[in-house]
Amino acid sequence: MTNWQTMVQREQVARDREGKKLGQLLRRYSECIELRHKTRAILSQYEEQLQSVQDQSRSLADTQLYRVSIAQMRNALQQIDGQVYQLDLQISQVRSKLAQIERERQKYQLLLDQQAELARAELMRDEARVLDDYSIQRFNQQN
Numbered sequence: 001m002t003n004w005q006t007m008v009q010r011e012q013v014a015r016d017r018e019g020k021k022l023g024q025l026l027r028r029y030s031e032c033i034e035l036r037h038k039t040r041a042i043l044s045q046y047e048e049q050l051q052s053v054q055d056q057s058r059s060l061a062d063t064q065l066y067r068v069s070i071a072q073m074r075n076a077l078q079q080i081d082g083q084v085y086q087l088d089l090q091i092s093q094v095r096s097k098l099a100q101i102e103r104e105r106q107k108y109q110l111l112l113d114q115q116a117e118l119a120r121a122e123l124m125r126d127e128a129r130v131l132d133d134y135s136i137q138r139f140n141q142q143n
Contacts, residue, residue: 004112011105018098025094029087036080043073 050066 002112002115004108004115007108008105008112011101011108015098015101015105018094018101022091022094022098025087025091029084029091032080032084032087036077036084039073039076039080043070043077046070046073 046066046069050063050070053062053066
């Protein structure tokens, strides 16, 4: 195995590792977005129920319970938004690193391809030289 093959394989392993990490981050991001939608739906329900309770002049305890629940849901939304922001940053960093790794892999692959092409050209030259020598020997034998 040549040095370039080793480098290509090393970059492929790094690319696969970062790709796996990106996949995990994207799953977590998707889960957070889904959780944010569900939390917003619950918050909307609580706000509607609070409005309904206030319109029906129910007990102060019910009204206070809904207000506390709404405050908790808003706090949960802020925490989820913070997680989404952090995941966005991490996803961006991993994508950048993945792009850098892929550029390096492609560079090494190009060098590997060039090395293989040089080896093929040298082999063809050697074969041509052998055929030329053979042809010269046959020509000399005939004369």
